[in-house]
Amino acid sequence: MGIRVSLFAVLALILVAYVGVALLGLELLFGVIMPYAAMAAFLAGLVYHVIKWARSPVPFRIPTTCGQQRALPWIKASEVDNPSTAVSAAARVALEALLFRSLLRNTKAELADGSLAYRWEKWLWLGGLLFHWSLLVIVLRHLRFFTEPVPGFVNLLRDLDGFLHVNLQVLYITDIVILLAVTYLFLRRVVIPQVRYISLPGDYFPLFLILSIALSGILMAHFIRVDVVAVKELAMGLVTFSPTVPEGIGAIFYIHLFLVSVLLAYFPSSKLIHMVGIFLSPTRNLPNDSRRRRHVNPWNYPVDVHTYEEYEDEFREKMKKADIPVERY
Amino acid sequence: MRIYNAPSIIAGLLVLIGLLTFPFWYNAGDVVAAPEPSLDTPVLQGLQDKQCIEPTPYMRSKHMELLRHWRDEVVRKGKAIYVASDGREYEMSLQGTCLDCHSNTDQFCGRCHDYAGVEPGCWTCHLQPEENVP
Numbered sequence: 290m291g292i293r294v295s296l297f298a299v300l301a302l303i304l305v306a307y308v309g310v311a312l313l314g315l316e317l318l319f320g321v322i323m324p325y326a327a328m329a330a331f332l333a334g335l336v337y338h339v340i341k342w343a344r345s346p347v348p349f350r351i352p353t354t355c356g357q358q359r360a361l362p363w364i365k366a367s368e369v370d371n372p373s374t375a376v377s378a379a380a381r382v383a384l385e386a387l388l389f390r391s392l393l394r395n396t397k398a399e400l401a402d403g404s405l406a407y408r409w410e411k412w413l414w415l416g417g418l419l420f421h422w423s424l425l426v427i428v429l430r431h432l433r434f435f436t437e438p439v440p441g442f443v444n445l446l447r448d449l450d451g452f453l454h455v456n457l458q459v460l461y462i463t464d465i466v467i468l469l470a471v472t473y474l475f476l477r478r479v480v481i482p483q484v485r486y487i488s489l490p491g492d493y494f495p496l497f498l499i500l501s502i503a504l505s506g507i508l509m510a511h512f513i514r515v516d517v518v519a520v521k522e523l524a525m526g527l528v529t530f531s532p533t534v535p536e537g538i539g540a541i542f543y544i545h546l547f548l549v550s551v552l553l554a555y556f557p558s559s560k561l562i563h564m565v566g567i568f569l570s571p572t573r574n575l576p577n578d579s580r581r582r583r584h585v586n587p588w589n590y591p592v593d594v595h596t597y598e599e600y601e602d603e604f605r606e607k608m609k610k611a612d613i614p615v616e617r618y
Numbered sequence: 619m620r621i622y623n624a625p626s627i628i629a630g631l632l633v634l635i636g637l638l639t640f641p642f643w644y645n646a647g648d649v650v651a652a653p654e655p656s657l658d659t660p661v662l663q664g665l666q667d668k669q670c671i672e673p674t675p676y677m678r679s680k681h682m683e684l685l686r687h688w689r690d691e692v693v694r695k696g697k698a699i700y701v702a703s704d705g706r707e708y709e710m711s712l713q714g715t716c717l718d719c720h721s722n723t724d725q726f727c728g729r730c731h732d733y734a735g736v737e738p739g740c741w742t743c744h745l746q747p748e749e750n751v752p
Contacts, residue, residue: 331638332635332638332639335634335635335638336631336635339627339630339631339634340621340627343621343622343623343624343627344619344620344621344622345622346622347622347623432640432641433734433735433736434734434735435641435644435645436641436644436645437645437648437650437733438732439732439735440644443735444735444737447735447736447737448737454739456686457682457685457686457689457739458682458686458738459736514679514680514682514683515679516675516678516679517679517730517734517736518652518653518678518730518733518734519678519679521733521734522652525645525650528641528642528645529645529646529648529649529650531649535652537675537678537679539679565634568630587622
């Protein structure tokens with residue numbers, strides 16, 4: 290069910306952009322107004338969610354500990370898997386964001402001859418890693434449309450990623466990898482019954498959306514050529530706040546741009562917010578120092594306490610008479 | 619409203635917004651004009667009708683498809699003559715036909731290619747016109 294809804298939603302978006310540009314001539318709407326609105330919604334949404342999260346107090350340390358805590362000097366501590374300082378917690382978050390280390394612990398539970406067995410399962414880690422890194426490289430490569438002059442690292446990335454050539458033109462490795470990875474991430478949800486059971490439209494829709502964006506981009510690069518200089522004129526107009534709509538860019542470009550705009554606007558209110566959420570996960574970013582530092586719950590109200598010294602002051606004479614030892618006479 | 623760990627949160631947000639808006643501040647204040655490929659070569663100066671083999675909009679977006687078509691025709695099918703959409707005939711040759719008029723590759727090809735951040739591999743096999751070779 291979720292698959293069909295998401296697929297039709299993405300197809301409808303493609304149709305909207307096509308009808309809007311090819312039949313109604315709304316290039317200004319799809320080329321300028323929507324991208325600006327989407328970017329504003331994207332940034333505002335990210336800030337809103339971060340602020341919302343930051344308003345939740347984190348009274349206690351709740352890191353997931355995956356290794357030996359720092360203890361006695363002769364016990365070897367696992368600083369990354371059980372960080373004791375903010376620096377090692379930061380290293381842990383960085384490794385999590387860059388390499389998805391927690392997914393490396395992924396296992397598959399199965400019944401083998403009537404008993405529960407845990408199997409090696411690294412495909413999700415591999416598929417996820419390839420997908421995210423490809424997406425990052427593709428986004429960075431697109432900076433060639435948004436910068437003038439094009440910075441050196443963008444050209445370097447183009448040369449490394451574009452190492453392969455086919456039919457007299459560059460074939461980006463990341464373009465191939467992202468198609469394979471997204472296809473895998475989709476098939477995984479369909480084929481594995483347990484994963485399919487918990488998959489919602491909110492899981493399928495971003496996959497179809499990103500797949501359509503990648504496909505429309507690859508179509509433009511290899512099959513339906515558009516005027517790339519005109520595309521860059523439009524992009525530069527957007528980032529220098531002097532928008533122009535050059536003539537003669539094909540509808541396929543506006544479909545691509547509209548899908549990206551939808552992705553940006555949809556991003557903060559969906560599961561995709563994990564882009565920033567990963568850095569604010571208390572189970573990852575807190576050092577495990579509950580035994581070394583006192584953490585005071587910020588919403589504690591002042592409690593009237595009766596200390597032992599006060600107790601003794603109150604009952605000293607009675608305690609002495611009853612032969613109960615006191616600390617001060 | 620209370621924000622916990624405010625210094626870290628605000629620093630993180632600034633880094634995030636800074637990275638995501640990179641193109642806006644990288645180009646801030648710049649007026650970026652579209653590239654203008656130069657048509658100032660001796661051969662083009664002498665031409666009465668400065669019409670490329672196909673109309674300009676087609677050449678702008680699809681010249682690479684044309685060159686690829688030429689490659690297939692010449693190398694794989696052994697044909698040498700291209701009949702343009704207006705019936706004129708040309709020899710299918712990058713060096714002999716294209717670069718005959720557009721001998722200023724740095725000011726013609728290069729301007730758009732640099733602007734769009736593409737680097738075609740033409741000169742790994744073909745000879746660049748001499749005036750452009752440093």
